[in-house]
Amino acid sequence: MAAQARVLALWCPDWPATAAAADADLPPRHPVAVLHANRVIACSAPARALGVRRGMRKRQAQSVCPEMTVVAADGHRDGRLFEPVAAAVADLVPAMEVVRPGLVVLRLSGAARVFGGEAELAEELIDRVSACGVESQVGVADELFTAVLAARTGHSVPPGGDREHLADRPIADLAAEPSLCGPGRTELVDLLRRLGLRTIGAFAAMAASDVATRFDADAVIAHRQATAQPGRPPSTQALPEDLVIEYPCDPLIDRIDAAAFAGRRIAELLHRRLVGASVACTKLTVEAITERGQRHSRTWRCAQPLTASATADRIRWQLEGWMTSGRTRGSGDARPDSPIAVLRLVPVEVVDAGMLQHALTGAGLPGEPELTERARRSMERVQGLLGGDAVRIPVLSGGRGPAEQISMITLGEDPVPGGDPEAPWPGRLPQPAPAMSSDAPVEVIDPAGEPVQVTPRGAFTAEPTMVRMPEHSRQGWEVRWWAGPWPVGLEPAGPESGHEAISARAQVLLDDSRALLLCYRSGGWVVEGVYD
Template identity: 35%
Template sequence: MGRTMVLWAPDWPIVAVEAPASTPAAVLDKGQVLACSQAARAEGVRRGMRRRDAQSRCPGLVLHEHNADADSRAFEAVLTAIEELSPGVAPLRPGLCAINVPARFYGGESEAAAVIAERLVGLGVWDVRAGIADGLFAAEQAARRALAQDSLVIPVGGSAQFLSDLPIDALGDPVGQGVVGLLRRMGLLTLGDFAALPAADVHTRFGTHGALLHRMARGLEGQPIGRRQVPPEFEATLLLEPPLDLVEPIAFSLRTTAEAFVTDLAGHGLVCTTVLIEVDTDGSLATSRRWMHPRWFGATDLIDRVRWQLQVDGAIVAPVDAVRLIPEVTEPLGDHADSLFGGGPDERVERGVARVQSIVGHESVVSVSLQGGRGPGERRLLAPWGERPVAARATQLPWPGSLPPPAPATVYIDPQQAMVVGAEGQSIGVTGRGLVTGEPARFQVAAQQGWQPVASWAGPWPVDDQWWDEAAARRIARFQVVGVDGSAYLMIVEGGHWWVEAKYD
């Protein structure tokens, strides 16, 4: 029978919400305290208390609602850290896991527990307790009785003796068949009392579930645990010997590595949609960049990204000796597979754009999307083709003073100068209260010759933007102006000067 180590982090829901150790805090589940911090426990808060009782004991108690998904996500970092020291970790529930004891590698069972505990303390899990025994159940009970930041080791063959004095409630009766309650009413108050019963009689009276609890009370392995499989390593590295200082030879040498990278992912039913490319020169990291793809990366796409990264970032200050392809986001291959009749026009367009991009450069082909803002120029968001744009301003905000629909079709990168005058040639402006000083009668755009009568106009829409920042503050008003020839413009007036911001087609 193999030796098992159980690692237990008490009050894990408190650890998951990252409550400061000095702050009295508690996590509530259905109005009752599920877990509380040491500071709250010192004030008299206990698990199972109702909200009102806990707050009466500790008026400054910080309350958090329980989120089981958040507990699991936070515990994933703990499992990953343990797997770096010993593979094959078995998560039992958030805050509790088991592994085979790596005693020989670390020089002993207690030493192995100390190394793992030190690693978890580095993650911010300040209270980790370890129990080591012949089976899972005995190891868990040992962990629950270990001191803070310590381990309790049950000698080989000593699990039954260790368990014999524990209360019958330690079995927990996870299936909920009431066996533990019945044993208590029968006068069997310890695990040793229950273990002393003949196994055949226990099976006859309590069935399979009772027999399982009986084996656990005797210190025998109740059932096998399912350990996590270590995820495969998909990182691909090209080592260049001798190092190269020209882009094209590096890209040519990368082809076999890139094809193996894509093939390895496909063999596991995956494709890469976000890749991190790292380039080393003189044995140290010279450039690192994260690339995204609108569909998924093929070998040619990866080679193009390496070529662009070396050219744009100016990474070749010394000969390149290594290139690494690290998949950061992988998705199931089935989600990106072609349909029965192929990808259709969209796929051909994407491949054509990617081909043009490989010729003219990564930054030379961009896609346009929307972000939050008041003017059309502010709402425009440009990103290189294949990159997922990151909006600086959220579109769902109200944006008071924003332009009403319809939106103009042509937005000038640099606004063009214009002039707007009234019927008698006087300049038209906007007062501090947002009122027009006169009715626009004629306008002139710098890019065109001559004046044009105004057929209709709308506005103004005043905007007092970033008034709290003296350097960035702008006070403008927008107008929609239509000429007699049918041309329509979006104009702004700022500081008495007129500009054409966009044009309606």
Template identity: 55%
Template sequence: MTRVDRVLALLCPDWPAMAAAAMAGVGADRPVAVLRGNRVVSCSAIARGDGVREGLTRREAQSRCPDLVVAQDDPDRDARLFESVAGAVDATVPGVEVLRPGLLVLAARGATRFFGSEEAAAVRLIDTVAVAGAEAQVGIADAMSTAVLAARHAAIVRPGEGARYLAPLPVAELAAEPALAPPQRAELVDLLHRLGLRRIGDFARLTPADVASRFGADAALAHRLARALPERPPSARQLPPDLTVELDCDPPIDRVDAAAFAGRALATRLHTALTGAGVACTRLAVTARTEAGEELSRVWRCARPLTPPDTADRIRWQLDGWLTHRARPTAPIVTLRLEPVEVVAAGALQLGLWGGEGEETERARRALVRVQGLLGGEAVRLGVLSGGRGPAERITMIALGDELAPATDPAQPWPGRLPEPAPTLLLLHRPTVELTAADGTAVQVTARGLFTADPARLRWGRKQWALLGWAGPWPVDERWWAATDQPGSAARAQVQLDAAATEIRVVLLVYDADSWHAEGVYE
């Protein structure tokens, strides 16, 4: 039997709010909220008890809780203050890896062996964090992501029971932890809700092939999380040589601003080396050596490969924490070292078409500019995500060299927008098709946005197929105030073709001027 290395995750709930309270000298009995862009992004448990929630505006939050202490979002502050917690845990159980300020993980085997059991290790670490002036919850499971979700509920998952533990949790948990989920994960959760998959177990029962083909790369990662599998499959990839980068600090560093400047330069050198080796870093060790011979080291782990800005941020946060910590080094820093602990293939990091900002990128740009000179400025265009309800409206094509500004704001809600996923192929000429019911009558859309009959067959040119299913219609109600000579109601619908359609399985239809048109296909 293969031994499973259990993972212990330690979470300080509402850490941005706790860090803001500590910085302001506010007691634990005061409600605190942290704002970003005039909206609440974190709040204390006391504020939550008064009705404050993430996403509320400042005015709404203060109306619910007049005594609310408000602070602005500051990742540097959060990381600086979390170093005392990470240091205390590392002194108790070595091998701490920080996922983000407020969340760290470590191997559970060493802690269990030292303290006697997983329960005893969890209690001891919670007490250690309490001495450091913070509150913590512990989760233990076979996979890191499962342990992190278990820490949100202060649970210890029995070996081999990860999938069973996750199954009854709401599917929204897949997007609840920013260290595990990118921002766009919320769109996937919304789509799963609309499909009727309300629990993590419902999503886990889908096959990996169906998830990857229908929902995309991030959904495949979320599916592994839902099945309590490791974030990435085991890899035999060895660390390429000469990836470690060092910087001799002359003069020695004893100020945070100087440390941040040095960190940016070192991050650039590291990612140049990673790009040359064709890999991306997911675990990074940041090490500093002082004039007095002290050596400080901390490992940062990321669920996704680090980008150069991500690396620079973590270096700045770590050095800020060391230089401002109560147990700060006794001498200035003379050497900084970055050492990749774990790498993945560079394809896991979705860079631009030619990778980073190296010589290859500049050569490609010069080639494209030459094409523009030969064929005209509009010959080379880039697609920019825009706002809109239909698939064509959500892409703005902009000539190379012009400002990449979308025609409409994609951040707006756009009620009535076509549900995800988008078609794989967009048909700009929109060929006319016929949608009929089982008795052969034409299917239309009423003024109330409903089908006149259930669709049963689709005729496209000389071909026709029976339908296995359909979704919609979704009314297109735009510019209702403008006069139009086109009668009828506009709407979109999706239809799934039978097995006879080998190349096209699902078609996006648009109903306009009493006729149906094919707007896109899902291959």
């Protein structure tokens, strides 16, 4: 059996910052930071040298580097300006795949032999990309994940050495490349670190069965990556007929806005066919053909199945980059010789549609979920029918109780939380948070049948033994276990008592296995939350 072809990954460091600097025509040594939600998500090497780091707030980053240029994140800008780089690579090795703007991968079967070896091909690729005015690094390994990590240090991993190369790398490297991770990979890394696993090798030493029974599906993928197994095996499922979309452009496309509109339309057509065939696409080839027959093709690889909006984005990045390539320094592709006449979408690899999870929120930039376009359009329609305040969305806020940690913001307004979620908040309810919030009044009863209250010193007046509904309903549940109370604060003096009253929280486990978070305020108890 022939050996599997090795993988080469070409990585352009800090691509969002590089693209922003190129778009603003800034000099190479000028510090640049890209922000989303008021935090740095990428910065240039000059900015890092002055102390700027990912995750910093805008004010902190500017205090460290006052002369730095700050720009907002823009995925379309990143994709459009990366197209000439991808074209330069494709001009050398046509069978390459774009993982995301700033990262391409290719198989080293025949390409390495043509150029005399892996090192020679890597050097030629770096030279071609340098001609576009972009710095890059190359990594080579047996598996894609290892090659991508190796590219960050410009390393070539010997054949069969992937697992050894990964063993001593920090566990955080499992989430270093978001395009190869599930949406919860950062939380997985934090959990593994708390469990005492500091390196990828320590995680790889765990049995695959233990990982599968204790963690989620993305953890299984991470474990396969850590043990240098193929991250996603080639699809053995035959492509259903009639999945290829061929869209004649009428009128012909010669403007970027028209290309973006056609991209959205053809993406919707493709995904309707995919849904009808019960499959989802993980690798897609986008091809544009001009009126005179010139062709422009690019293959996109994704860790997660493509949604309609993600497909439309990739079509727009590719066409916009191609149509403006004549104005881009060192472009590897000539501009279209005539208007675009045909667009073709070819699903290269498909998986079962169950891998595509639909939800009201979709993955946007790392750590910042945003409403998907379809959900947003639906809610805006409801908002137009019922009024502005009829549709509200939750925003993570700061506070001590579960209700205080969510601010409801009218759809369309700036998502400004009621309190800073990063503030200390002494007395804040610890994790895990209740699965469901409530405000239902209840009575807490002691062994003598009298109501349990909270003393001014923050203690129960008696041991709670039962929780029941208000007087008109005598239904009650026995308390098997309780914790607390924990004082929350003082309420303003009432007109009758004339003095401040204490408020507090407690947790109880009932005889029907439900766990409740109770809150004592204004002399009575309410159910503030219900735990799973």
